[in-house]
Amino acid sequence: MLYSSVKVGIIEIDLDHYNIDTMLRLYSSGRVPTFYLPQIINGLIKHFVNEEEIIAAMGHEFPEDHKFEHARLTQALESKLADWKDGKYDGQKFVEEVREILLLHVTEYDLLLGANDG
Numbered sequence: 001m002l003y004s005s006v007k008v009g010i011i012e013i014d015l016d017h018y019n020i021d022t023m024l025r026l027y028s029s030g031r032v033p034t035f036y037l038p039q040i041i042n043g044l045i046k047h048f049v050n051e052e053e054i055i056a057a058m059g060h061e062f063p064e065d066h067k068f069e070h071a072r073l074t075q076a077l078e079s080k081l082a083d084w085k086d087g088k089y090d091g092q093k094f095v096e097e098v099r100e101i102l103l104l105h106v107t108e109y110d111l112l113l114g115a116n117d118g
């Protein structure tokens, strides 16, 4: 299942999700060279910051538990990326795991951002 098929309802956020999902999918299918993996992961980490800024720009307070989850995921992603760079972690496995984590994150946290809009 694609996590970008779950719509938050805030266009910039949904677009970000769509782009990240596309990159992860292309990587999974072997259509993106392996050395792009750090760019994909760093793009995802940047998305967390971007998402917080979009909500702030809309004049809403970003939920603390959601911010905490972004920080937790960022740490986990950075440590897995370091393992991958050291050859201790398989790129395909990493990407599959990231896709699962994101689907959960979007449904548990991001969807609430759209629900409070307006």
Ligand SMILES: [Fe+2]
Pocket (backbone or CB within 6 Å): 013, 017, 047, 051, 106, 110
């Ligand atoms: Fe998100």
Ligand SMILES: [Fe+2]
Pocket (backbone or CB within 6 Å): 048, 051, 066, 070, 105, 109, 110
């Ligand atoms: Fe989020």
